[in-house]
Amino acid sequence: MTASLLDGIEIDDSPAGALYPGWTAIDRQPVIGQFEVVVFQDVASRRQACWWVQEGLYKGSHVLALPPTVQNDLLTAMDPLFWPLAEGVLGGDIRDDARTFRTDLPETAFRELAGSWLGRHAPHAVFIAAGHADSGEALTCPDGKPVAEGRMKALLSAKRSGGTLIVSSPFSALPVRAQIEMKLGSSATAYRFHDEAENAVFYLVWDESAPDRRPSFYYPKGPLLISDAPAGPLFPGWILEWYARHSDHADAIRSARPFLPEDFGVGQASSLRAPRTTQDEPAASPPASVAAARHEQSAGTPLDTKPEALQEVPEPVKAPQRSFLPELPLDPAPVLQSTSKKGLFGRLKTLLGRHDR
Numbered sequence: 001m002t003a004s005l006l007d008g009i010e011i012d013d014s015p016a017g018a019l020y021p022g023w024t025a026i027d028r029q030p031v032i033g034q035f036e037v038v039v040f041q042d043v044a045s046r047r048q049a050c051w052w053v054q055e056g057l058y059k060g061s062h063v064l065a066l067p068p069t070v071q072n073d074l075l076t077a078m079d080p081l082f083w084p085l086a087e088g089v090l091g092g093d094i095r096d097d098a099r100t101f102r103t104d105l106p107e108t109a110f111r112e113l114a115g116s117w118l119g120r121h122a123p124h125a126v127f128i129a130a131g132h133a134d135s136g137e138a139l140t141c142p143d144g145k146p147v148a149e150g151r152m153k154a155l156l157s158a159k160r161s162g163g164t165l166i167v168s169s170p171f172s173a174l175p176v177r178a179q180i181e182m183k184l185g186s187s188a189t190a191y192r193f194h195d196e197a198e199n200a201v202f203y204l205v206w207d208e209s210a211p212d213r214r215p216s217f218y219y220p221k222g223p224l225l226i227s228d229a230p231a232g233p234l235f236p237g238w239i240l241e242w243y244a245r246h247s248d249h250a251d252a253i254r255s256a257r258p259f260l261p262e263d264f265g266v267g268q269a270s271s272l273r274a275p276r277t278t279q280d281e282p283a284a285s286p287p288a289s290v291a292a293a294r295h296e297q298s299a300g301t302p303l304d305t306k307p308e309a310l311q312e313v314p315e316p317v318k319a320p321q322r323s324f325l326p327e328l329p330l331d332p333a334p335v336l337q338s339t340s341k342k343g344l345f346g347r348l349k350t351l352l353g354r355h356d357r
Helices: 068-077 079-086 107-121 130-135 151-155 232-245 249-254 288-298 344-356
Strands: 023-032 035-042 048-054 057-060 126-128 166-168 175-177 180-184 188-195 200-207 216-219 224-226
Touching: 023 068, 023 107, 035 107, 048 068, 048 107, 068 079, 068 107, 079 107, 079 232, 107 232, 130 151, 130 224, 151 166, 175 188, 180 232, 180 249, 188 232, 200 232, 216 232, 224 232
Parallel strands: 126 224
Antiparallel strands: 023 035, 035 048, 048 057, 166 175, 180 188, 188 200, 200 216, 216 224
16 A cells, blocks of 8 residues: 555655655645645554655655745645635634635644644744743733733633533633634644634633643734643644634534523522422311301301401510610519508508508
8 A cells, every 4th residue: 555655756766665664654645736745654653744745756744844945835825725714713703715625635734734834924923831820920912912910820720521611711801602612633622712802712722632731822813822732832733724624613603602691500590499298297277266167157057258257367466675775684673562451540550660660
């Protein structure tokens, strides 16, 4: 298979032949114009590499290693594919002229093209290690957009829970909901967010080789990249390659639901259950008036069917009066002994007896 994939390719004016031990050719695809790419894989490590071929001649093993004129011809030919995406959905609004997509190119080759094109045509992103966020310091993006103190630290503390990812925007501090989830092969997973208050698009990217590591932050309009991942500098090109491969991304983003208060449970009334009476509880006995009425009815006495005849109206209970003044201790009231019933003479004798003491 390797020999057939190398047919017609020359290296230094000689037909391509033996490869390094352990490497084998696995794919060959046309790219654009007279350019082709051959993908190789190391059997032991599964690592992949490319040959870039122009008119049957080997030109280099990476886009960045191509001769300047060849590299310029290749990347310029990719402008119709990448420009509408880089100037549109990557960092802002979706452009209607983004109509060209490729699904035939091998992932390794397509990533090389996207990353090299982005590095050539777009401003170079400022790269900061994610450890900067530990300080919680405020920062200003290269385009002048500020990030207040503590916001980046909070953002890079985000955790995935399996549901829709909701984070606090580093620009407005408002909650934003992920619009799409982007599987960047088996290497990483990116989430696109749009902060409408600041009209800013940013991404959080998780390195799937170390999913417990904090995510990387990418702000294309900055451009700013904050990452601890070894592959962090490659993430912008991988995201651009994902857009160029998935023609349905525009519909997915347009139909994405924005953050709503009910995402945090706001406005949802809690259900209340009425207390239930168990069968073991004894039934309450009827009021005395009702019982008496039933007795009279059973004895043949006509029963008044008016409601007021069956319901005993209790007297209103007066609420105890409370004083807001401090209570003072009072001496107990004296106990007066009642005098026996005596006549006038007896009462006078008792009175005179008190004065004699």
